[in-house]
Amino acid sequence: MKSIEWLGNSLRILDQSKLPVETVYRNALSYKEVAEAIEHMEVRGAPAIGAAVAYGYALGAIEYQGDREGLPSFMEEVQDRLEATRPTAVNLFWALRRMEDRLRECWEVEDLDEVRRILIEEANRIAEDDCKMNRLIGQHGNEIVPEKANILTHCNAGALATVEYGTALGVIRKAHEAGKNIHVYADETRPLLQGARLTALELMKDKIPVTLIADNMAGYLMQQGKVDLVIVGADRIAANGDTANKIGTYSVAVLAHAHGIPFYVAAPTSTIDLKVATGQEIPIEVRPDKEMRECFGLQVAPSEVNVYNPAFDVTPAKYITGIITEKGIVAPPYSVNLLKLMVRS
Numbered sequence: 001m002k003s004i005e006w007l008g009n010s011l012r013i014l015d016q017s018k019l020p021v022e023t024v025y026r027n028a029l030s031y032k033e034v035a036e037a038i039e040h041m042e043v044r045g046a047p048a049i050g051a052a053v054a055y056g057y058a059l060g061a062i063e064y065q066g067d068r069e070g071l072p073s074f075m076e077e078v079q080d081r082l083e084a085t086r087p088t089a090v091n092l093f094w095a096l097r098r099m100e101d102r103l104r105e106c107w108e109v110e111d112l113d114e115v116r117r118i119l120i121e122e123a124n125r126i127a128e129d130d131c132k133m134n135r136l137i138g139q140h141g142n143e144i145v146p147e148k149a150n151i152l153t154h155c156n157a158g159a160l161a162t163v164e165y166g167t168a169l170g171v172i173r174k175a176h177e178a179g180k181n182i183h184v185y186a187d188e189t190r191p192l193l194q195g196a197r198l199t200a201l202e203l204m205k206d207k208i209p210v211t212l213i214a215d216n217m218a219g220y221l222m223q224q225g226k227v228d229l230v231i232v233g234a235d236r237i238a239a240n241g242d243t244a245n246k247i248g249t250y251s252v253a254v255l256a257h258a259h260g261i262p263f264y265v266a267a268p269t270s271t272i273d274l275k276v277a278t279g280q281e282i283p284i285e286v287r288p289d290k291e292m293r294e295c296f297g298l299q300v301a302p303s304e305v306n307v308y309n310p311a312f313d314v315t316p317a318k319y320i321t322g323i324i325t326e327k328g329i330v331a332p333p334y335s336v337n338l339l340k341l342m343v344r345s
């Protein structure tokens, strides 16, 4: 299952908001359609969002009908609209910066079609890089996965959250491929159920043993000694290693720490944001109340009840055993070792 696929002049999107009940694809022909797909969680997951906005930016250039001089200001509007979709995943801003830099580099290119070709090429490179990074994350992460490990994961950091293969699920896939006979506990991940709807679906398709649990069961499993390792994805990693990820990750990290269970974050270096010193500076998206009161259109709470719906939380670095990237596993102290890693990039 590919979350997104470039078709030459449109972006095919697998509408994840309908999985696993329906498999619905649609072709986004404009940057506004890409923006709406991200806001509606049809495409989601930090790296997948990064690749999607890169193609959205390229679609903006394709849509543009003015003269060459007017392109930069039009593309600023495109970038503003795409940046306004979701605030937490830094991959979105990282990808748009790459596209903006590419546009600036071809300021002497007069032919609009040539500019469009260059931007599409950059978006393709971002997507291809993500695929390569995920497989490297899988290889490095496999080093810390014991034989027959019972691994708990939260939300979906799989192929559906990336261009291909996944980050946390990339490590799980690689361990499975290496014949380690691992088993996965997948947190359902309220309120949008990315774990129940997407992680369980992905792992079953790959015939990786998976058991779905409610989020409130993670601590009980750990208390029973049934969890050997926790691996999750990330949306933004601060310079000191504090990590923003799906709401509920912090609770899992504290529980793992209390039970002496290793807790790893798996993410490409495009998720590391050295401009953010600590997790306190990471913007946390608050999503619509409706997502808490309904589940697939079924009302699950009083229609007028007050709701609080933060989409992410921040896990302090002290609870993180290691950060698995495409360049290797980063150990604490993260403020030193993340800087070394990024300088090496």
Ligand SMILES: CSC[C@H]1O[C@H](OP(=O)(O)O)[C@H](O)[C@@H]1O
Pocket: 044, 045, 046, 047, 154, 155, 156, 157, 158, 161, 162, 166, 167, 168, 194, 232, 233, 234, 235, 245, 246, 247, 311
């Ligand atoms: C490969 S990291 C994906 C990351 O993004 C998810 O958030 P959302 O489903 O809201 O886009 C979640 O935090 C995952 O860990």
